[in-house]
Amino acid sequence: MRKLILTFLSALVVMVTNAQTGYQVGDLATDFTLKNVDGKNVSLANYKNAKGYIVVFTCNTCPVSKAYETRVEALNQMYATKGYPVVAINTNDPVASPGDTYEKMQERVKEKGFTFAYLLDPDHIYTKKYGAQRTPHVFVLQKTNKGNEVVYIGAIDNDQQELNAQRDNYVQNAVNQLLIGQKPAVSSTKAIGCTIKWKKEASK
Amino acid sequence: MLAKLTVTIVLILTGLVANAQVKLLTLNELDARVAKGNDTTYVINFWATWCVPCVEELPYFEKLNAAKFEKPVKVILMSLDFKSKLTQDVIPFVTQHQIKSEVFVVDEPDQQKLIDRVDKKWSGALPATLIINTAQSRRSFYERTFNYEELKAVLNHR
Numbered sequence: 001m002r003k004l005i006l007t008f009l010s011a012l013v014v015m016v017t018n019a020q021t022g023y024q025v026g027d028l029a030t031d032f033t034l035k036n037v038d039g040k041n042v043s044l045a046n047y048k049n050a051k052g053y054i055v056v057f058t059c060n061t062c063p064v065s066k067a068y069e070t071r072v073e074a075l076n077q078m079y080a081t082k083g084y085p086v087v088a089i090n091t092n093d094p095v096a097s098p099g100d101t102y103e104k105m106q107e108r109v110k111e112k113g114f115t116f117a118y119l120l121d122p123d124h125i126y127t128k129k130y131g132a133q134r135t136p137h138v139f140v141l142q143k144t145n146k147g148n149e150v151v152y153i154g155a156i157d158n159d160q161q162e163l164n165a166q167r168d169n170y171v172q173n174a175v176n177q178l179l180i181g182q183k184p185a186v187s188s189t190k191a192i193g194c195t196i197k198w199k200k201e202a203s204k
Numbered sequence: 205m206l207a208k209l210t211v212t213i214v215l216i217l218t219g220l221v222a223n224a225q226v227k228l229l230t231l232n233e234l235d236a237r238v239a240k241g242n243d244t245t246y247v248i249n250f251w252a253t254w255c256v257p258c259v260e261e262l263p264y265f266e267k268l269n270a271a272k273f274e275k276p277v278k279v280i281l282m283s284l285d286f287k288s289k290l291t292q293d294v295i296p297f298v299t300q301h302q303i304k305s306e307v308f309v310v311d312e313p314d315q316q317k318l319i320d321r322v323d324k325k326w327s328g329a330l331p332a333t334l335i336i337n338t339a340q341s342r343r344s345f346y347e348r349t350f351n352y353e354e355l356k357a358v359l360n361h362r
Binding site: 063 | 252254255319327328
């Protein structure tokens with residue numbers, strides 16, 4: 001009986017921890033069906049030739065995200081054809097952050113000519129499930145027999161302001177290693193980013 | 205008329221220069237500064253002009269900096285705005301909000317190292333606050349927002 005209670009308690013602890021922090025490296029990531037800027041729904045499973053995915057939680061308005069947007073496009077250019085497309089998800093609620101409406105997302109993509117999917121996440125369902133804590137926040141996934149395994153979580157590189165030519169390109173390094181059959185040597189990094197602009201709870 | 209205009213212009217310029225005391229600061233320079241403080245408690249807030257919760261809590265740090273305590277307390281505002289935005293964003297912000305605490309823009313090339321060096325527990329989320337007192341060998345880190353009462357409480361608690 002005591003053992004059962006212990007098991008139950010530790011299961012509870014695991015649940016609580018997961019609810020707070022989202023995915024860890026090694027977890028299997030859920031697929032989703034979210035609306036893209038072109039009006040079509042996108043799921044990870046739609047990418048038939050994918051070996052994995054570069055999922056980028058980002059937004060229109062954060063200065064750090066804006067500083068990185070051309071590097072996100074470059075990642076898609078570099079890796080989509082090799083089997084690792086970029087799938088970007090806007091984390092922000094359009095009421096809390098008026099610069100992050102669907103129309104503004106469409107405008108940005110048109111203006112910059114982005115080729116990656118840029119998806120809405122109404123009610124932050126997948127932002128919360130993955131555990132994105134800021135923008136930009138990257139989750140590199142690898143397709144396995146069990147599902148899409150999270151193999152890297154963190155920053156795009158360690159040089160937000162593009163001042164250091166010797167920067168560590170964390171995402172590039174991770175995907176390059178996956179492409180030669182290795183696990184990323186650096187599987188999690190930190191970064192300064194913008195907080196997510198959460199939907200205001202309806203007042204009760 | 206011309207003299208009056210010149211005086212006005214000079215006064216405006218002086219005002220701008222006086223308000224524009226925002227420099228770049230490396231973590232080494234910050235450490236060196238704090239080490240010289242003896243019994244001063246430094247409340248070092250990491251923020252950015254684009255970080256909404258940071259901007260919301262700045263008045264409490266300003267109030268703390270202006271308040272009188274038994275032992276000296278000094279607030280240092282370390283901005284994580286891009287260095288290139290110093291004159292475009294940070295200085296106008298400091299002038300407009302009439303910030304009296306010392307303000308610096310963090311001058312570190314590698315964010316990863318910066319975050320770990322401030323505190324291993326820091327995820328990188330802003331705002332974050334570090335309280336240091338060299339004489340008491342105190343170094344406490346908080347990844348959270350504060351109001352004035354909460355700030356006073358953590359200042360006394362350790």
